[in-house]
Amino acid sequence: MPTALPPHTYLMIRKIESNYTLTSEEKLTLQKLPVQTVDVKPGQDIVKMGDQPTQCCLLLEGFSCVYKLTLEGKRQIMALHIPGDMPDLQSLHLQVIDINIASLSPCKLGFIQHRDLHLLFEQHPRLITPFWHETLVDASIFREWLLNVGQREGYSRIAHVICELLLRLKAVGLVEGNSFHMPISQAELADATGMTPVHVNRVLQSLRNNGLIHTNRRQIIIPDWQKLQEAGEFDSLYLHLKND
Amino acid sequence: MPTALPPHTYLMIRKIESNYTLTSEEKLTLQKLPVQTVDVKPGQDIVKMGDQPTQCCLLLEGFSCVYKLTLEGKRQIMALHIPGDMPDLQSLHLQVIDINIASLSPCKLGFIQHRDLHLLFEQHPRLITPFWHETLVDASIFREWLLNVGQREGYSRIAHVICELLLRLKAVGLVEGNSFHMPISQAELADATGMTPVHVNRVLQSLRNNGLIHTNRRQIIIPDWQKLQEAGEFDSLYLHLKND
DNA sequence: CGAAGTATTGAACATAGTCAATAACAGTGG
DNA sequence: CCACTGTTATTGACTATGTTCAATACTTCG
Known part of the structure; x- marks a missing residue:
């Protein structure tokens, strides 16, 4: 059956x-x-x-x-x-x-x-x-995005968006361990954060260099969730997820 | 009675x-x-x-x-x-x-x-x-504010906020002719537009110099609504006002 | 009048943008 | 399987818009 x-x-x-x-x-x-x-x-x-x-x-x-x-x-x-x-x-x-x-x-x-x-x-x-x-x-x-784009510098902005995606994807079961698929180009990330693609690229590099994220194709791996949250000043309250 | x-x-x-x-x-x-x-x-x-x-x-x-x-x-x-x-x-x-x-x-x-x-x-x-x-x-x-802060330059941002206020205030009868009371300091306008107070001040000056607004105390006078809308790329659709 | 807040100005500086070229990659069809 | 193509990522050099700091003027209001 x-x-x-x-x-x-x-x-x-x-x-x-x-x-x-x-x-x-x-x-x-x-x-x-x-x-x-x-x-x-x-x-x-x-x-x-x-x-x-x-x-x-x-x-x-x-x-x-x-x-x-x-x-x-x-x-x-x-x-x-x-x-x-x-x-x-x-x-x-x-x-x-x-x-x-x-x-x-x-x-x-x-x-x-x-x-x-x-x-x-x-x-x-x-x-x-x-x-x-x-x-x-x-x-x-x-x-929250308005706060992100209006007041945070590039480094935090990108970190914040990644934090948000991780939690939201986790809530629908699309996170495996500490990694998820993020099918978004750097140009699109730029449009989401009010930055230029060039600058997004440089910020991603420094996030990688600081060990906050690894990227493989368009898979994002987050080795240190704590540090990423700090970098993005991330507080999940605004997502109003009940089961945190 | x-x-x-x-x-x-x-x-x-x-x-x-x-x-x-x-x-x-x-x-x-x-x-x-x-x-x-x-x-x-x-x-x-x-x-x-x-x-x-x-x-x-x-x-x-x-x-x-x-x-x-x-x-x-x-x-x-x-x-x-x-x-x-x-x-x-x-x-x-x-x-x-x-x-x-x-x-x-x-x-x-x-x-x-x-x-x-x-x-x-x-x-x-x-x-x-x-x-x-x-x-x-x-x-x-x-x-709309996210678009404003993320993608428009200072000059348009301020113009846009003023346009929005005019229409919303008009809808509740708080506009007299082409002017209204806007009890907001430049520092607060700066926080609303993701700019510094210094820059807001300079932008306001150029809006005044270009004849798009007059200010008196905290009264805003809009001599040329058309030009202000153009400067702010203002399209009122997002306010969803029925009686435009 | 005096104090506090607000607005204005100038000069040096920095973050992020622009332009432009190159490298890496993914998907396609032979 | 590989050359071909278009997209995406990366890099460098130069530039801008907007920031920072700091000083000065102007308002407002008790």
């Missing part, structure tokens, strides 16, 4: 359950949410500024990001998404999308219709809370 | 109504929300990192801000609040506060108990949406 595949909403439910106790009926309803999956290549726009989507996107596999461009074409990446994240949950209540969302690696996406979520919330009003919660954590991460 | 004073929730309701149609019963319930008012001096912390409040704060008069500090004591201001804003609405669902909120000018605050809001939402589930909406707009503003 074949084992049933987990539902597409598996990671989403897992995340919700780390903060909320779901009744078995609520959980079942979430498991049965209609999800339409799509595969996309790296570097593809998933949602664009000005769109008025009727569905939300759930990242099932891969990495994506939110970004905006200045008129001169400078790009700021404002958040990185990992499996289980819902990058455009805001579109449920903000009619016009004011950001761009793009894949950073090959991604598997699950699209959930707004009307299905609205229905879900009508039938189970208690479920509104964890979804609202998710958007509040997103906002918290934006704030 | 004396005219009844508007309820403390007046500005909040006004903001909600710019996006949602309230039934008269919903409106009445909102007007009757218990609000405890407090006056605070400039530069006072209202909420601190680590707090676990049982109430939300509604700004009735004055300006406040959200900020965080780095270990070396550098401060990043992440948002400015104007009357009608609810700076810590997030505390409804995030147990531990991960930011500091401080008054920038003398402020009148209204505190609303979480339990009263939860009751409100139980009785009128439809009202969850506008409050969720408010936190989504906050997040949108954080993102």
Whole structure:
């Protein structure tokens, strides 16, 4: 007898359950949410500024990001998404999308219709809370990044982003020991930290030289978690992870 | 016969109504929300990192801000609040506060108990949406600030912040003609834009010299809205104001 | 009026950016 | 399996924007 595949909403439910106790009926309803999956290549726009989507996107596999461009074409990446994240949950209540969302690696996406979520919330009003919660954590991460980009020097900035990724990936089981896969180019890291690729490269070298990270392909190995956290002034409070 | 004073929730309701149609019963319930008012001096912390409040704060008069500090004591201001804003609405669902909120000018605050809001939402589930909406707009503003601080040069950054304030203040009726009161020191503007006070001072001078703003005390006069918007690369989409 | 906070100025300096060239790597098809 | 191609990473030299430090003027308010 074949084992049933987990539902597409598996990671989403897992995340919700780390903060909320779901009744078995609520959980079942979430498991049965209609999800339409799509595969996309790296570097593809998933949602664009000005769109008025009727569905939300759930990242099932891969990495994506939110970004905006200045008129001169400078790009700021404002958040990185990992499996289980819902990058455009805001579109449920903000009619016009004011950001761009793009894949950073090959991604598997699950699209959930707004009307299905609205229905879900009508039938189970208690479920509104964890979804609202998710958007509040997103906002918290934006704030921390603002502190990062506005006040920390390059060395700390990069260390901070790596710390955040480690903890978030750990929460969805994507960390093996002290290492994880980070399919992000230095140019993209530069856009995420408000630096130039050249400077990112130099900072990464000094992080390596100081023994805070090892890199192999796009695998990041963290030999000394304590030291990396200190370098990035990292305090995980803002991630609001319950099971630290 | 004396005219009844508007309820403390007046500005909040006004903001909600710019996006949602309230039934008269919903409106009445909102007007009757218990609000405890407090006056605070400039530069006072209202909420601190680590707090676990049982109430939300509604700004009735004055300006406040959200900020965080780095270990070396550098401060990043992440948002400015104007009357009608609810700076810590997030505390409804995030147990531990991960930011500091401080008054920038003398402020009148209204505190609303979480339990009263939860009751409100139980009785009128439809009202969850506008409050969720408010936190989504906050997040949108954080993102825009991240773009501002990460990718724009000083001149545009300051122009952008002024543009944002003008539109938001206009929405609550605090703009007279093309000018408004901005009780924020240059040092605070520096913390909001990730610059030094010295540099802010120089940028303000060049904005004045180019005729984009006039300043008088802490009154800002905007003689050429078009030019200021261009200088700040300002596009109001991210504010999600309905009545533009 | 006097004190404290705020704004302004100048000069030296530094972090990070720009430009440009080269090296390493990953994916492709013969 | 290897040459070919485009992308990504690395390096160096020069430059800029914005910082730091420190001194001076201006406001505001009791």
